[in-house]
Structures are given as structure tokens and as C-alpha cells.
Amino acid sequence: MNKQPNITGGGRNWEWLKVEYEAVIGLEVHVELKTNAKAFCSCTTAFGGEPNTHVCPVCLGLPGVLPVINRRVVEFGLKTALALNCQVASFCKFDRKNYYYPDLPKNYQISQYDLPLARGGYLTINVDGKERVIGITRVHMEEDAGKLIHVDSPDGGYSLVDYNRTGVPLLEIVSEPDLRSPAEARAYMEKLRTILQYLDVSDCKMEEGSLRCDANVSVRPRGSQTFGTKTEVKNLNSFRSLQRALEYEIERQIAILESGGRVEQATMAWDESRNVTYVMRTKEEAQDYRYFPDPDLVPLEIDAAWIERVRRELPELPDARCRRLIEDYGLPAYDAGVITSSRDLADYFDRVVALYPDAKTVSNWLMGDFLRLLNAADLEPRQSPVPPEELASLLQLQKDGTISGKIAKQVLEEMFASGKGARQIVEEKGLVQISDEAALTRIVEEVLAANPSVVEDYRNGKEKALGYLVGQVMKATKGKANPSLVNRLLKERL
Ligand SMILES: Nc1ncnc2c1ncn2[C@@H]1O[C@H](COP(=O)(O)OP(=O)(O)OP(=O)(O)O)[C@@H](O)[C@H]1O
Ligand SMILES: [Mg+2]
Ligand SMILES: [Mg+2]
Structure with a gap:
């Protein structure tokens, strides 16, 4: 050399x-x-x-x-x-x-x-x-x-x-x-x-x-x-x-x-x-x-x-499966690529989507928190402590407004750690979203009263001030307030 x-x-x-x-x-x-x-x-x-x-x-x-x-x-x-x-x-x-x-x-x-x-x-x-x-x-x-x-x-x-x-x-x-x-x-x-x-x-x-x-x-x-x-x-x-x-x-x-x-x-x-x-x-x-x-x-x-028999018995391969996810579910090519990069993950995806047909939401959860938690525990999707049925029911709880998106992430972590079902955790920990208008109105008014300068900022055109106020209400309710209801209640008073 x-x-x-x-x-x-x-x-x-x-x-x-x-x-x-x-x-x-x-x-x-x-x-x-x-x-x-x-x-x-x-x-x-x-x-x-x-x-x-x-x-x-x-x-x-x-x-x-x-x-x-x-x-x-x-x-x-x-x-x-x-x-x-x-x-x-x-x-x-x-x-x-x-x-x-x-x-x-x-x-x-x-x-x-x-x-x-x-x-x-x-x-x-x-x-x-x-x-x-x-x-x-x-x-x-x-x-x-x-x-x-x-x-x-x-x-x-x-x-x-x-x-x-x-x-x-x-x-x-x-x-x-x-x-x-x-x-x-x-x-x-x-x-x-x-x-x-x-x-x-x-x-x-x-x-x-x-x-x-x-x-x-x-x-x-x-x-x-x-x-x-x-x-x-x-x-x-x-x-x-x-x-x-x-x-x-x-x-x-x-x-x-x-x-x-x-x-x-x-x-x-x-x-x-x-x-x-x-x-x-x-x-x-x-x-x-x-x-x-x-x-x-x-x-x-x-x-x-022999060659023909083996050819017939080949499973669906990654490229074909990727195309299928794009065509059948309208997933972006990027998502489909990530999901099909592992047969195990693609199988998991199929099972969740069969129960919760919003494919893009499922893919977001899989590519985000799910894979992060799996990697941290050094597990394959098939070894996940959260079976596909349970992830689907978590997403359902979020969709029907029982829990907020923020709480849903927290519940998933709990599910991973304990192996318990989504519904069980939500009930045991009292995480059901607060959609009671009277109860939320009281908290909204307290937050407004405690933050006069932020309210002033918002009225002077600073849009971001609203986010801060929403955050304060979420904090007061430990993340359980229904975010869209909080938004409405705040805007009505601003
Ligand atoms: N000039 C080159 N630059 C880079 N890669 C090359 C070049 N020429 C050949 N290759 C690659 O090198 C590899 C050669 O592997 P191959 O097993 O055929 O030979 P080998 O390394 O001589 O044999 P072995 O390591 O099995 O004893 C192939 O992947 C080929 O694409
Ligand atoms: Mg060589
Ligand atoms: Mg060689």
C-alpha cells in the first residue's frame, strides 16, 4: 500500500x-x-x-x-x-x-x-x-x-x-x-x-x-x-x-x-x-x-x-406488498416503504388496519411511538407486548373521543410496560377525556383570569398566545381535557 x-x-x-x-x-x-x-x-x-x-x-x-x-x-x-x-x-x-x-x-x-x-x-x-x-x-x-x-x-x-x-x-x-x-x-x-x-x-x-x-x-x-x-x-x-x-x-x-x-x-x-x-x-x-x-x-x-412449484409458492415480496399498500390504502410511498421493510411489521399493520381501517393513522402510530418503543425494548413486532387488536382499540378510544391524543400516547407506553389492554388502563387510571362543558368552562375561566397579559397579547393579534392558554388548561386537567372543546371555549371568551 x-x-x-x-x-x-x-x-x-x-x-x-x-x-x-x-x-x-x-x-x-x-x-x-x-x-x-x-x-x-x-x-x-x-x-x-x-x-x-x-x-x-x-x-x-x-x-x-x-x-x-x-x-x-x-x-x-x-x-x-x-x-x-x-x-x-x-x-x-x-x-x-x-x-x-x-x-x-x-x-x-x-x-x-x-x-x-x-x-x-x-x-x-x-x-x-x-x-x-x-x-x-x-x-x-x-x-x-x-x-x-x-x-x-x-x-x-x-x-x-x-x-x-x-x-x-x-x-x-x-x-x-x-x-x-x-x-x-x-x-x-x-x-x-x-x-x-x-x-x-x-x-x-x-x-x-x-x-x-x-x-x-x-x-x-x-x-x-x-x-x-x-x-x-x-x-x-x-x-x-x-x-x-x-x-x-x-x-x-x-x-x-x-x-x-x-x-x-x-x-x-x-x-x-x-x-x-x-x-x-x-x-x-x-x-x-x-x-x-x-x-x-x-x-x-x-x-x-420443481422450479415452477417453488415459484408458485413464493410469498408476496416486499416491492409487491409496498405497491399494494400504496394502491389499496392510499398510503404515501414513504410510509409503505417503511412498513414493508419488515414482513413482521407489514403483517402487524394488516392486522391493525383490518380492525381500524384508517390506514394513515395506523401507519403514523407504527412508524412513530410503536417502533420507538419496540426498538428501545429490542423486540420484533411479533414479540410486541401490545397485540394488533389492542393497538386498534387504543386508536378507537382516541377516535370516539374517550381519550385525547396526548393521553393515547401515554396509554401506549403503559400498555407496553404492563401488557394490559387499552380500555383497562384508561379505566383504572381515570384517563377518560373531560368533555363535560360545565367543568371545562370553570377551568377555562380560571386560566383566563390567571393570565391577563397573555389574553392581552392574543387580542393584539398574537395567535400563538392561544396555544399557551390551551396548554394551561391541559396542564390543569393533566392532559385529559378535550382539546377541540377547550379551543372553542377559549375562543368564545377571547
Ligand atoms: N473493479 C471492481 N470494483 C469493485 N467491485 C468489483 C470490481 N470488479 C468486481 N467487483 C465485484 O467484486 C465481487 C467479486 O466477487 P467474486 O466472488 O466473483 O470474486 P472473488 O472476490 O475474486 O472471489 P472470492 O472472494 O469468492 O474468493 C463482485 O461482487 C463484483 O461485482
Ligand atoms: Mg471475494
Ligand atoms: Mg466469492
Whole structure:
């Protein structure tokens, strides 16, 4: 590497340089499939477990054993390939990718090389209101490796190996170099996760490693038609680190080119604590892996009937569902995008709207307080302590005037915390809205008497003074006064 960029200091105008250069990005994504059994044996794929308890002679690569492909792996692969608009191969085979590493007991990984399961697909992303189609080069099946645990000790340290993950089925999904910014790379990754979640083929947890991503990136002068030399960045454990690592790596490459140097092809790692990429190894070539067809596994012939059955059974996918929310409910595109970004949230939305058909109000509540409370508790919509029926009855209580909007927010928090129903909380806490005109008139008059200068301001044309007076009445009634009635009563007296 020629030169490390001085990104935090040095006074270089990076924003300006980024106008002169364009980034080219392609992602290689690995997805752990949530089949019950591993790819080529019947061991469980369960995450965690005592080290080296989810193993057998096949996934440990002991002599004299033969792998057998798990039909569900192919099925999940087909689902994914079709959802990504790929062409499925009628004939494909498994190859051995040979390399030595302690987490790989066979010294080769079963993968697919020149005849992958599927090719030539795409997905669409939306960044800053701009829709882009991103090509997908291929989808292939392979197996995961084990996990190394490095232990520090005074006499130099040692490594432990856990083979529980060895042989867990993976799909590798390789994109075309169609992405042009870190934000687009992140949007692609998020969209891919959404699609995989709709298909229910993976847990898609980046922190647990069931969804992983290597980012290939190069830069070139804007307007150039040829690609620059790429580096591949690994160790990206979240969407945030994907985006930040790419930002860093793009700036590093620009700095090299600006100083007259050349980017060297390399595999880099992202250092999460120092916010930098560093060279892991200069790039190996495909021939270094000595790929050859795995003689233990028969090639796969996937007949058209199987492909058609899987295609018919595909669930409604995020883009289609998003369009449906816009067309059927008149939701704004933004709302529909947020709601359908999670299948779980979209299902929740459907169930609330079935009971409370004002879709826009439901979407406001979901995108606002509901998601805020869920995120704070680190829960998925399906784990919400507030079931859809209860959210619908809360909205109904607000609509029929039993409680004010302000109180409704308070009640939702209570519902989350206690798991109690909306009606029960409103009754127990005496939160029913005060719509009794006589009672409110008394309070309104007290507020007016106590604030003569504000009243004066309002009469001199200061409209905002009214809001203050409404606020005082709400305060006196602990938020329970009917706001429209308060407004009317105040105006009548001003
Ligand atoms: N010049 C480039 N700049 C940025 N990305 C590129 C460039 N050329 C190729 N890519 C992207 O790099 C990725 C290459 O992945 P692929 O798995 O085909 O090859 P590899 O990285 O050599 O192999 P592996 O990592 O599996 O051993 C693709 O996503 C592709 O779009
Ligand atoms: Mg690859
Ligand atoms: Mg690669």
C-alpha cells in the first residue's frame, strides 16, 4: 500500500475529491440458511451450543464418510434465486475449494464454482428517492466453516476451534459492480435482508453472523468507462460498519491515486474500534484454490416442475406488498416503504388496519411511538407486548373521543410496560377525556383570569398566545381535557 490517508486531519477537502472520483462497489453476501439440519449431514444448525457438540463424522471430515445434499438447502436456494429474479440452472454441481485453515477440518470447502445454482438476477433499491436496479451475478450453495476463538495468555496465547458451525448451509449471493456509494451498498444489503426475511430462509442476524457481507470496492475518475483495481473489505458486522468501512476505503484509495500511487489488489479487514481498514493479505487468485468437482456428490438436475412449484409458492415480496399498500390504502410511498421493510411489521399493520381501517393513522402510530418503543425494548413486532387488536382499540378510544391524543400516547407506553389492554388502563387510571362543558368552562375561566397579559397579547393579534392558554388548561386537567372543546371555549371568551 502506498500511502495511508489522513482522513481526520490534514485539511484535505474530501468532499471535493469525491466529486472528481466515483466509487464502484460489488457485494458478496453469505447467508446462513435456517434449515434444521446441516447441508450434507443431519447435525443440527442451532446457533451456539457447547463447542463441538453439533458435529458428526461427515461434518468433521473423518475418513470413509460421504456427504448427502439436504433437499431443503436446494429448496431455499431456489426460493432465493427466484425472488432475486435469477435464471435457475437446470444442471449444477458442487466443487471443492481447497485451502488449509484450522476452522476447515476437510481442508476444502464444498462450494459451487463454474456451474452455480442460479445467475443473472437483480433487485431494486431506493436511495434519496432515486430507484436503481442492481444486478445479481450469481447465487450458489456452499457450506460454512467452524469458528476460531483466540485466547490471549501471558505466554503468547492460543486458539480454540468450535466445529458446530462447520457444514451449516450457506448461500453466496454476488452482486454486479453496480453500486456507486456506501449508502447504496447499505440500501442493497438492507433490501436483500428484507427479501430473505420475507422468504423465511434465514435469521439474517449480522451480529450472530447468519448474514455476512464482504465489500469489493474501487474508485475511478468520474466519467471513466473502465474499472479501477478493487480491494475486498471483510469483517463487517453491521450495516453501519459496512457503510463506514466503505467510506474509509474509498477515501484511502482516492488518497493513493491523488499522491500518484496505484491501488494494490488486496483483502482488507475493517477494524471496528479504530475505524480503519488494514491489509489482511494480498489477493489470492481463483487458481490458488484448485477448484475441482466434488467426486463425493452427484450433480443436481433441477427439473422445471420443481422450479415452477417453488415459484408458485413464493410469498408476496416486499416491492409487491409496498405497491399494494400504496394502491389499496392510499398510503404515501414513504410510509409503505417503511412498513414493508419488515414482513413482521407489514403483517402487524394488516392486522391493525383490518380492525381500524384508517390506514394513515395506523401507519403514523407504527412508524412513530410503536417502533420507538419496540426498538428501545429490542423486540420484533411479533414479540410486541401490545397485540394488533389492542393497538386498534387504543386508536378507537382516541377516535370516539374517550381519550385525547396526548393521553393515547401515554396509554401506549403503559400498555407496553404492563401488557394490559387499552380500555383497562384508561379505566383504572381515570384517563377518560373531560368533555363535560360545565367543568371545562370553570377551568377555562380560571386560566383566563390567571393570565391577563397573555389574553392581552392574543387580542393584539398574537395567535400563538392561544396555544399557551390551551396548554394551561391541559396542564390543569393533566392532559385529559378535550382539546377541540377547550379551543372553542377559549375562543368564545377571547
Ligand atoms: N473493479 C471492481 N470494483 C469493485 N467491485 C468489483 C470490481 N470488479 C468486481 N467487483 C465485484 O467484486 C465481487 C467479486 O466477487 P467474486 O466472488 O466473483 O470474486 P472473488 O472476490 O475474486 O472471489 P472470492 O472472494 O469468492 O474468493 C463482485 O461482487 C463484483 O461485482
Ligand atoms: Mg466469492
Ligand atoms: Mg471475494
